[in-house]
Amino acid sequence: MMPLLAMTAPSGIERLTDVPMTPGRPLFHSRLLLGGLIPAGTSALTLESLDPGSGFVECSPMTGMAHWRHERRIVAHGTGCRVTDLLTFEPRFLPRLTAGLIRIFFHHRHRRLRRMFGDRA
Template identity: 55%
Template sequence: MTISLRFESILNADADLAWRWITDVRCLRNEMRPLLWMSIPRSINNLEDLQIEPGKPLFTSWLWLLGLIPLGTSRLTLRELRSGEGFVEESPMTGMRLWRHERTLEPCAQGTRVVDQLTVEPVFGAAVVKLFLRLFFASRHRALRRRAARLP
């Protein structure tokens, strides 16, 4: 069963700052917490620092629920990285026949609109996966809005 979900937030931040947040691995990790922890090689600080070959895995990450329960691995694979605009990630992942995450940034009158579009096909447990993804991405967007709210 294929699951499609969309999440959208408006951040009181300009697109350049929002771009730095969504490509900085420390910000990405903070955005994912507390629900998920993802291992990232220590040498990687920003997605833009990587030599990206579309469709070729960049590295393998371990995924941990609540930082405690191993969920499996993700071979982080970017199809596109459009500087200042967004990315398309299609990563082979434990428990998924398909994982596609597209994140776009759109300037708007209030700052920047962040849109996450997910298309996933879990191997099993589609209802549980859908519920978890709703909770996880809602949490990620709350984290982004909190970060933007702290700006002067």
């Protein structure tokens, strides 16, 4: 997510599968940091489902959002995969600005994934 945003996690947690999951219960609390430095809020990272290698559904309470749902799907595609993020959210304030920032953030995230793993589409 860097350099745009960092999300803290407890020491020793590097991936979602490092934490025992109960659907609908927070895995841990996290701070959201713009540029990795500026506090921008908090999140209680909460998964409804987790299917390693195939995706997840996250419904995390977080600062600034009345509602947040992030569904990620990973599907085999040719010699690689296709990553799809479906977001539904309701910002508590400045909805148009927030939606634009989220669109920029996920565009950045997908661009970084393509750089890391190659763009075979």
